[in-house]
Amino acid sequence: MIRPKSPFRRIAAVAAGAVIGIGTMATFAAPASAHHPEPSGTYCLASDGQLTVTWKVGNSENIFAKITAVSSTLSSPLSGDLKVGATLEAKGGKRLSATQTHTLSDPKQKPKIELTVEARWERPDRIVTEHRTVAATKSGKCAAQPTPSPSSPTPTPTTTASPTPTPTPSTVSPSPSTPATETPTPTPTATTPPAEPVGTVESTCDELTFTIENPADGKTVVMTLTPNKGEAKTLTVEPGKTGSVSFDAVDGLTVTPAAEGLDDTEPIAWEQPAECDKGEGGGLPLTGTNTTLIAGGAVVLLAAGAGLFLVARRRRLRFTA
Template sequence: MNRLNLRRGLAVTAGALIGLAGVATFANPALAHHPEPSGTYCAAQDGKVTVNWSVGNSETDLAGTITKLESTVPGDITGGLAVEATLPKKGEGTLTGTQTHTFTGELPELKLTVEARWERGDRIITEARSVVAQPAGDCAPAEPPSTPASPEPPASPEPTPSATSPAATPSAPAEPEEPVFRLEETCDTMTFLVENPAKGIPFTATFTTEKGVTKKLVSEPGKTTSVSFDAYKGLKVTVKYDVVEDTETIDYTQPKDCAGQGGGLPVTGPAAGAIAGGAAVLLAAGAVLFVMARRRRVRFTA
């Protein structure tokens, strides 16, 4: 479980960061790796809601592994969608799961955040995506139609007021889109990358190592930015965002087969799990930002 719970502060996301060490790396197909979640729900008259989730794979040649699931719907997800489940290659099926819960009062946002991991060549790629379930009709049993009542005579029309009608209440501004964060650890580097959507918000993240080396990542809507550190045993990077007080420290995990060798090598076994864990920590840390913005109505500035 993440040290920062998405349910606790859910809002600017900062999750599974995967980076690259140069312009050439940004063009690397590895950046395309991501889960493809979707969801629909129906609601009964007694407040019982059934949500059906589905998660696909962006990759046609490589299966992935589900590393984390966070849902705003209380209760477990039943079915094949589960942590450690294998995510089939694109075109070979999807993972599906169902949640059922009885809500009282207004129906909240039904949101699922999925984190998945791919092992390709000399990298482990971890990324998370979120989706809000869309309504799929009423799942209450159909009731026989009642006999319609006799229509009442139409009421006399009200006189039209001469005064100017009041202006319509302005609609609430649209919420910002969440950025995508990634983490990549190889034998040589520890790299953090963020893709800020065109409708995102600007923010700054400050990365500081245990030796006091500091780098800043200025994220602007519609742009992708990254920072990298030379990897070494004992490397720790603390991340601080300019819009929340929380910080997170991520330990560098050296891939299993790096001892005595240069260059990135495939990561398997326990090391892979540790990397995924670090990515999940970042996902929770950054997720705080958007929710803080919604709940505190923070005014973000560059």
């Protein structure tokens, strides 16, 4: 008696081959995640006007990073292991920390307490540099430093009170008039400044890319990027949007950014990632993922799935007594 195979097995075989092939392509062609440091901060304010701020910085990625820049809106120095050149452990590892102590001239007016941290990640196919800015949140009221008491108190001299003469009617002063009530000056309403955009610089084997993420409560950013080789480009990013500009990677390429309110206008150089190999003739490095190899592997896997399908269609002979 001849028993054909169940049609459901044929469908399962074809589906398995397709899933394997597509899954392999997705694994190799998936885009990289957004690299960024993860800073946070808390502060407390003592009654004597002393402000104490604690900063901590984590990592968004599963590889370590190097701290390339640290700046605070407070003038006091940072103390701790959070500094330029420090190694930021991979995601979930120990966070870098720092402390700031600042004395306010007027405890009623809190200054702007923000920290900006820039970090750099080096992967085989790309080098990413990105910064993040964070504002410290209030954690409570610090205890004021105790004032030392004197070792030996100075006795207070006793003054003999003189008798007060009784005024005669001619010397009695008239009652002072009640002063007019002053109108309090209205307190000006503080205006919240717009949120700052986030900039990313990424060097790949074939491009130097500048990306700006503008928050929804920010303002329009207009940045001019001038390379030392080639023409300048303008990047305009409206609030709530993200934009990027890329330059072809060549040896010695530097790009200078310029925008309103941008303090750092130093040229930024393209850096060649580790796995970029020079092609014959000293041209541009081979870039990106080998799509031909990926496509060939996917075809082989899909062919294997088709083979499973053909095997499933074969009929088997069974002899019964």
